[in-house]
Amino acid sequence: MSRTITRRQACLTIPAAAAFALDAAPPARSAGTRLAADIAASRKESHLEIYSNVGTLNWEIIVKAFNRKYPWIRVEALDIGPEEAFERYYAESASGHHSADVIVAASPTSWLRFIGKGELMPVESAEGASLPAWSKPFPGLYTFSTDPLILVYNKMMLPPNEQPQSLARLAQLVTSDPGRFRDRITTYDATSHPFALAAHWTYAHLRGWSLLDVLGPATRPESASGSMVEKITTGEYSAGYFVSGTSTFVRTLQTAARDKLLGWSLMKDGTLIFARGIGIPKRAVSTASARLFLEYALSHEGQVTIGQGGLTPYRPDVKTSEVPYLTYDSIAAQIGEKNVMPILYDRALVTEESAFLARWKKVYGM
Amino acid sequence: MSAIAGASGRKSASPARGATLLLSRDRLIQFSLAAIVVLLIATALVPVLYQSVLAAPIYDLTRHFTLSNYLRFARSQQLHQAIANSFVLAIISTLVGTAIGALFAVTVARTNMPGRRIASGAMLLPLYVSHLILSVGWFIMYGPAGYVTELTRNAVGFVPWNLYSLVGMSVLAGISSAPLTFILCIGSLRLLDPSMEDAARSVGASPLRILWSVTLPIIRPALVYSVMLNFIGGLEMLSIPLIFGRPARLNFFTSLLYSFAGAATVPDYGLIGAGVAFFLLIITIFVVIQGRLLRKAARFTAIRGKASRPKPFDLGRWRIPVAAAVYLGLLLAFGLPLVGLILRAFVQFLTPLMSPWQLLTWDNFTMIFSSPTYVRSIRNSIVIAGFGGALATVLIALVTVVIHRSDFPFRRQLEFIALYPRAIPGIIAGLGVLWAVLWIPFLAPLHGTIWILIIAFTMLDLPVGYGALSPVLLQIDADLDRSARSMGADWWTTCRRIVLPIAKTGLFSAYVLLFLAFFKEYAAATFLYAHGSEIIGISMLEFWGIGEVGPAAALGVIQFAVTCVFILAAQKWLGVKLHA
Numbered sequence: 001m002s003r004t005i006t007r008r009q010a011c012l013t014i015p016a017a018a019a020f021a022l023d024a025a026p027p028a029r030s031a032g033t034r035l036a037a038d039i040a041a042s043r044k045e046s047h048l049e050i051y052s053n054v055g056t057l058n059w060e061i062i063v064k065a066f067n068r069k070y071p072w073i074r075v076e077a078l079d080i081g082p083e084e085a086f087e088r089y090y091a092e093s094a095s096g097h098h099s100a101d102v103i104v105a106a107s108p109t110s111w112l113r114f115i116g117k118g119e120l121m122p123v124e125s126a127e128g129a130s131l132p133a134w135s136k137p138f139p140g141l142y143t144f145s146t147d148p149l150i151l152v153y154n155k156m157m158l159p160p161n162e163q164p165q166s167l168a169r170l171a172q173l174v175t176s177d178p179g180r181f182r183d184r185i186t187t188y189d190a191t192s193h194p195f196a197l198a199a200h201w202t203y204a205h206l207r208g209w210s211l212l213d214v215l216g217p218a219t220r221p222e223s224a225s226g227s228m229v230e231k232i233t234t235g236e237y238s239a240g241y242f243v244s245g246t247s248t249f250v251r252t253l254q255t256a257a258r259d260k261l262l263g264w265s266l267m268k269d270g271t272l273i274f275a276r277g278i279g280i281p282k283r284a285v286s287t288a289s290a291r292l293f294l295e296y297a298l299s300h301e302g303q304v305t306i307g308q309g310g311l312t313p314y315r316p317d318v319k320t321s322e323v324p325y326l327t328y329d330s331i332a333a334q335i336g337e338k339n340v341m342p343i344l345y346d347r348a349l350v351t352e353e354s355a356f357l358a359r360w361k362k363v364y365g366m
Numbered sequence: 367m368s369a370i371a372g373a374s375g376r377k378s379a380s381p382a383r384g385a386t387l388l389l390s391r392d393r394l395i396q397f398s399l400a401a402i403v404v405l406l407i408a409t410a411l412v413p414v415l416y417q418s419v420l421a422a423p424i425y426d427l428t429r430h431f432t433l434s435n436y437l438r439f440a441r442s443q444q445l446h447q448a449i450a451n452s453f454v455l456a457i458i459s460t461l462v463g464t465a466i467g468a469l470f471a472v473t474v475a476r477t478n479m480p481g482r483r484i485a486s487g488a489m490l491l492p493l494y495v496s497h498l499i500l501s502v503g504w505f506i507m508y509g510p511a512g513y514v515t516e517l518t519r520n521a522v523g524f525v526p527w528n529l530y531s532l533v534g535m536s537v538l539a540g541i542s543s544a545p546l547t548f549i550l551c552i553g554s555l556r557l558l559d560p561s562m563e564d565a566a567r568s569v570g571a572s573p574l575r576i577l578w579s580v581t582l583p584i585i586r587p588a589l590v591y592s593v594m595l596n597f598i599g600g601l602e603m604l605s606i607p608l609i610f611g612r613p614a615r616l617n618f619f620t621s622l623l624y625s626f627a628g629a630a631t632v633p634d635y636g637l638i639g640a641g642v643a644f645f646l647l648i649i650t651i652f653v654v655i656q657g658r659l660l661r662k663a664a665r666f667t668a669i670r671g672k673a674s675r676p677k678p679f680d681l682g683r684w685r686i687p688v689a690a691a692v693y694l695g696l697l698l699a700f701g702l703p704l705v706g707l708i709l710r711a712f713v714q715f716l717t718p719l720m721s722p723w724q725l726l727t728w729d730n731f732t733m734i735f736s737s738p739t740y741v742r743s744i745r746n747s748i749v750i751a752g753f754g755g756a757l758a759t760v761l762i763a764l765v766t767v768v769i770h771r772s773d774f775p776f777r778r779q780l781e782f783i784a785l786y787p788r789a790i791p792g793i794i795a796g797l798g799v800l801w802a803v804l805w806i807p808f809l810a811p812l813h814g815t816i817w818i819l820i821i822a823f824t825m826l827d828l829p830v831g832y833g834a835l836s837p838v839l840l841q842i843d844a845d846l847d848r849s850a851r852s853m854g855a856d857w858w859t860t861c862r863r864i865v866l867p868i869a870k871t872g873l874f875s876a877y878v879l880l881f882l883a884f885f886k887e888y889a890a891a892t893f894l895y896a897h898g899s900e901i902i903g904i905s906m907l908e909f910w911g912i913g914e915v916g917p918a919a920a921l922g923v924i925q926f927a928v929t930c931v932f933i934l935a936a937q938k939w940l941g942v943k944l945h946a
Contacts, residue, residue, distance in 0.1 A: 049897070055912060056737075076897055079912065092896075094425045095804050097813060156719045183510075192625070220613055226913025234717040236511030258715065366615050 031126035035295070039070075041288035047074040048289040051085035052104035053195060054144075054276070054311070055226065058246055061309040066296055073289045082107035082195040086114055093283040101290040104144050104297075106276040107194040108345045109353070111141060114279075121280040123291060127298035135275065135314060137345050144278040144297055145311035146328045146342070147246050148271050149199055152264045153239035154232050157184075166269040167241055171214040181218045186228045186240040189221030190360045196223065199242050199272055201356050202343045207270055209363070215241070216363035233261050242272060249310040249325050266335050273331065273342045276311070392857040396774040399765050403784055406825040410790060411646070413801035418639030425804040435636035445641050448617040455536045455607075455618065456600030462540025463596045467547025468589060470692070472581060474548075475555040478678045479689045486552070488696045493545045494929055496886035498903055499922040500542055501605040502910070503703025504529070506710050506919070509610075513706060516718035530614035535606050541699050542606070543599050547592040554588040555581070573679055587660055594656040595788070598649055602791030604889045609910065619645055623793050624892055642794050649789040704926070710919035730920035740917075743900035744924060746816055750901065751885035754820035758884070759877040761824065762831030763869070767861050769832075770839045771847060785829045792889030795826050800893040814896030822890045827883045831876050838872025839865070874940040881932065885925070 052059070059077040066075060080088065082105045092099035105111070114120055115138050122139035125131075135143035151164050164170040174181045188196035204212060220237070222228045225244035231237050245264070278297060280290045296302040303313035307323025314328035332340050360366075417424045421432040439445060470489060474482050492500060507514045508529055519525050528534050562584075566576045607618035619641070626638055681688055710716045713725040734740040762784075768774050769781045787795070799822045803809045812818045842865060850860040866873070888903020895904050902925045909918035936942045 056914075078897060079908075091423075091425060091804060092813075095807075095810050095813065097810075154719075220615070222613060224912045227911070228913065230715070230913035230915050231511065233715045234511045235516075235719050236509070261715075261717070261719065 034291075035126070038288040038291050042070065042286070042292055043072055045073075045286035045289050046098070047076055048101050048286050048293060049098060050075065050077040050102045050104060050293070051080055051088060051100040052077060053079060053082040053085060053106060054104055055079055055246060058309040058311060062305050065305040065308070066293065066302075069296065069301075070289075070292060073292070075293075081193055083110055083193050086110045089119075089281055089283075093281070098285045099283065100281055101284040101286045102278065102280055102293055104276060104278045105195075106147070106198075106274040106343075108198050108277075108343065109194045109349050111138075111277050111279070112345055112347060112350060114281075115141065119282050121282050121284065121287075123280050123294060125298050126295060130300075130315060130317065131298060132314070132316065134342070141277050141279045142294065142298055143314060144276040145246075145303075145306050146314040147244060147274045147276060147312045148266060148326065148331055149242040149274065150245045150264050150271065151239065151241050151267055152229060152232055152243045152262065154235055154237070154261055155263045156261060157235055157238040158263075163263055163265070164239060165265045165267075167211050167215075167267050168269050170239060170241060171211045174214060174218045178218065181238065183218065183220050184236075184238045185215060185219045186222050186231065186237040187215075187219055187242045188225075189223050189366075190364075191357060191366060192221070192223035195274070196221075197353065197357070198343050198349055199274070200360060201349055201352070202341060203242070203270075203272055204356070204360075205348075206341050209359075212360075213363055217365060219364060221364060221366070229262070233258060241267070244274075245326070246311050266331060268335055268339065270339045270341050271331060271335055273312075273328070273340055275314075275342060275344075390856070392772070393774075395764075395858055396768050396772060399761075399768050400774070400776060400780050402761065403765055403780065403828065406821065406828070407783060407786060407790075409802045410787075410795040410798035410822070410825055412798075413805055414639055414642045414646070414794065414798045416639075416805070417635055417801055418643045420636055420639070423635040424801045432636070435640040438634075438637050439640040439644065442637060442641075444617065445619075445622070445637070448619045448622045449641075449645065451532060451611075451616055452601050452607075452619040454532055455539055455603065456597050458533065458536035459539035459543055459600040459603075460593055460596040462537050463543035464547050464589060464593055466541065466695075467544040467592065468551050468585065470544065470695075471548045471551035471555055471585070472577065473688060473692060475552050476577075476581060476679055477681050477688065479681060479685055479692065481689055481693070485689075485692050485696065488700065489545050489548050491545075492542065492700055493549060494882045494886070494933065495926060496888060496903055496922075497542055497603065497605040498888055498906055499707060499926060500700070500703060501538075501609045502710075502906070502915075502919060502922055503707040504538060505609050506706035506716060506915075507703050510613075511717070513716065513718060514702065520718075529610050532614075532616060535610050535614070535616070536600075538610070539600055539603055539606050540596075542603075543596040544699075546595055546599070547589070550588040550592045550595075551585045554585045576679075590656065590660050594653065597652065598788060598791075601645075601649060602793070602889070604793055604892075608907070620791065620793050620889070623797065638797075642797065645791075646789070646794065649791075653786075653789045707919050707922050707926075710915060711923045714916065730916040733917050734920055734924070739897075739900060740905055740921070742898070743902050743905040743921075744928075746819075746899060747885055747902040747925070748928065750816055750819055750823065751881045754816075754823060755877055755881040755884045757820065758824040758827060758831060758880050759873060762828060762876065762880075763835055763866060763873055764861075765828075766832055766835040766839055767865060770836065771842075771844075771861070771865055772857055781832075784832050787826050788829045790826065792826055792887060793892055795822050796890040796893040799825075799890075814899055816899045818894050819891055819899060819901065820884075822894060823884045823887050826887065826890055827880055830883050831880050834876040834879050835869070835872055838869050838875075842868050871941065874936075875942045878933075878936045878940065878942045881936075882929065885929065885932075 050059075054062075054077070056077075056079050059079065063075045063077055067073065078085075085100065085103050085105045086107070089100045089103065103114075111120075120138065120140045124139070125136075125142060128136060131142070135146075151167070151170065153163055155163070158164075162173060164173065170185070174185065188199055190197045190200040200212075222231070222240075225246070228237065228240040228243050232240055243264075278294060280287065280294060284290050297306065298315075300315060300317055303315040303318045304322050307313045307318065307325065307327065310325065312326050312328060312331070313323060316329065318327050320327050320330040413424060418435055419431055419433060420429045421434065422429040473479055474486050474489070479485075504512075506512055508527065509515065510528075510530055515525050515527075529538060563576055563580050566580050571579070602620060603618075604620045604624060607616070607621035608624060611618055611621050623638065623642075706716075709722060711730050712727065713722045714727050714729065715725060716722055734744075765780070765784055769777045769784070774780070799818060803813045803818060812821070846864055846868070847860050850864045851857070855863065886903070888901065888907065891901050891904050892907070895901065902921055906918045906921045906925075909915070909921065
């Protein structure tokens, strides 16, 4: 199976509700006055609570830059996993607590449910006109970053001629010497959270099971990319696939010594791209600060900052030279548009979940 | 009300005002204390049981009664498998832990092995340290890419252990529970009357025969008790299932609950409620059976006055080999992992592929001390242990006084209830208290504060405090109470002015134990913390979960350092002796 998908097709597969997405340019005058009003109001708000599945290390850089612009907004950005970001909001807001003001999470199923419950505030961003249509699938739901899931390997465990640049190559290595690679390969545990589920589901849908069938038995799944990167560094694993680039980049960035051990590559035969959603919940308390943050994150400046934080900006006007790693366009340029595999807000993810997981568990021996 | 009349009638020989008004000041205080204990435990249990028969999350107003949760539980293979794994782990770890602990206690207490005091101190230290710290240390040294693992692989070509397996994890859990068995056994051994062993020797019994026929029966109550504690400890263990079970693709009941805390998939509140209810039922049955087996035995021997030291067995030429084996065991089990933990805290990453000296860094500590969240988690831990521990000590002291030194009619029942939290795994207590707060509106302000943690920890550690205070209060002569009351003091005045002041040293000991217990608790907090009320263990687990092993180890080092400083200070200034 070799179905490929282009960005245009990606837009088409986004469910009907996307038709409501407001991509027309918002009236400039009202946007300006709202910004001024939000700035004034944000000074009276206690703090900005962000629930996310973005790493603490990534947040540090982004929050610092945001605070240069709005120094009075105290930002509390939590990295609590894709599903918990929502579950905590449900529980806390139901009992009347100050919960998330902004949610940043790569979790299509959670967002779909969130929107289904009518919990998303249909905020219209002043930046909307500068953003691609696929990045704003529902009123109020925008895209924070588009992060690739990559191949990561230990350079001392894999000599240069074995360092994989495609999933097919990794599968070939495993086939050539099953004993050596048994339990030495890692990936996301699709049963552990919706992010992991969506990644495997999308891959299997677009590329079929053939490579997963080969890799599954040799793989020990982990629930977090950070753990994969740490364990690949120590040599517990030789390589990992579908590893989140965000945690890889920021770690190699921080510790030069890791560079000697850790190598990474986009998957030349198809790289999954996660559109990380950002939205403001209906029961947010610090709404003015939340809108300021949303506008910032979607602005050119904010997208560059996000890139510096190890995530991948997608605004077409962000140039590769402005960020240390990748942009959406630079990924497409490197591997070809047909090998870009965006992970979408597809309702089939919800309906096919249990059947998919049953098969996945069998392949991965869970 | 005949029970009341009977109880007061029996006691009324001493105090002049024996006849009890139902609402005298004494009774009011006694009933209030009993009510607090009952409420504490109900807060943790009732919401779970209630949720198990609800069709929606407990905070959802559309909730209504159903039994379908139990049906789904009966069909949930994932939960059955997890519970089965938890039981296998508990059984193996109980066998291993009890055997090692008892053997160790006999060697240290009853032989003339050199360096017994140091060995005993080293064996006790793990009791006061969070299992999380030990598990991280074991992972760093003996994990699949651990330091010792790789060295062994290089030296002999293969590795004879695999910690990513049910047996490997169970043995590790056993080692972690051995110190508890040790402390319980050594308490009984110290009380052993040497003349009994002398008598056996005089009729020509061999040392092994004496061990089997005299020494072992003496410590049998301690063994039975430690079997129960180790078994429950194995069932409620969270650290090892989280750190080793996840990658080994093994689910345990606690780690499944934990992933529910992280809301791994859409949480099924009802199913979780039913599973927890079932789990609690099993543990309760176990506790009741153990209670039957051990009706009269002296129970808590953790802290006791010095008894006369019986004459030790002479090991003869085996003295040195035995000592070497004991020290090697301590080094491998606890020493090396601690070294690994400390080393890991000071390097960028630790791998046998590169020398750690190239990788030295302060980054892990800088990361903690530059972040308000992590600094706050350290401060919260210290406040909860220092202040919460003091509150708990006061409450438990008063409850213990009611149980041991009053004519309160329900004191037997109160004792049973106060000891019941042994049967409540920490993570379940956390879940129950969280649901209570989400469910009962007037508790809502507690949500996300450290108060809720203090409440949960106090409930969980009632037996610890009670165990430390009971023997002290039982040692105080009842004549002292009688003379006070003959002077016209009521029960409450007697307690305040006579009993508790005399028990001061015991109170300090209980405080120290509760401080340490609160300081190392983390499982109960996994559901209860919110932004602002993080504690060290929670931050460690979060770091671990996202692969930040360096900062996790650094937090472990900080926690270990605070523990050591506190123990030293307690010995110096409070005059508390923790070592048996």
